[in-house]
Amino acid sequence: KPAFFQVAIDGPASAGKSTIAKILANQLHYVYVDTGAMYRAITVAAKKAGLSYDDEAGITALLPGITIDFKPGTPVQKVFLNGEEVTEEIRSTEITNNVSLVSSYAAVRADLVNKQREMTESNPVIMDGRDIGTTVLPNAQVKIFLIASVAERAERRYKENKAKGMDVDLETLKKEIEERDYKDSHRAISPLVKAKDAIEVDTTGISIDGVVSKIKTIIEEHQA
């Protein structure tokens, strides 16, 4: 078992992974690692370099020159790409709709998986993503697979966008979520799939507080 406690949270888009992981990390004083933000940052790096998102060789060549850093911030952690803040840019519609393609590249995954494992060497972590329980942290003490109906996930994303002043209609969001889930579940390398030893938590119709307390109980059971 790992020297420092590891909680892996995987699941499809907008299941509530980052919201729940952040709250638990604060309560437990664990480091929160948002691996989706890292794949998004690489996608932004491709855009800034003027590369086409389907240019796998070009994007692979960028990797050695890329640094990604997280810094505390409210309401969200700040994300830096080569020292430049990209916290908002990584959530843009263009990046959201191209991140699944960029994250299907072998070199991108190998590079980020290394970085993610390094972040667990000297502290307990809660890490969320798609392949944390299956690939990044296969020995994690706790593995959660967070799901919710597509309708509810689209509704959540819709409300979140509206609060930010973005007006994308519900049907479009639903299609985008379904498309991303399909790509993430069908790629060749470490696709989105529930690890054999993961505990599935269905959050459909459950409040954030409700999900937090459910997972906290699971973590406490495994810490004992």
Ligand code: CDP
């Ligand atoms: O928050 P949201 O569900 O929109 O996505 P995210 O966690 O920010 O991840 C964005 C994208 O990065 C996913 O759709 C995947 O294509 C990719 N990703 C991945 O391949 N592996 C991970 N461990 C995390 C994210």
Ligand code: CDP
């Ligand atoms: O990280 P992931 O894409 O899985 O989801 P998220 O960004 O944490 O959550 C998407 C949205 O759903 C956020 O606006 C959350 O506040 C909301 N949410 C919710 O309404 N109820 C839950 N039980 C969990 C999240």
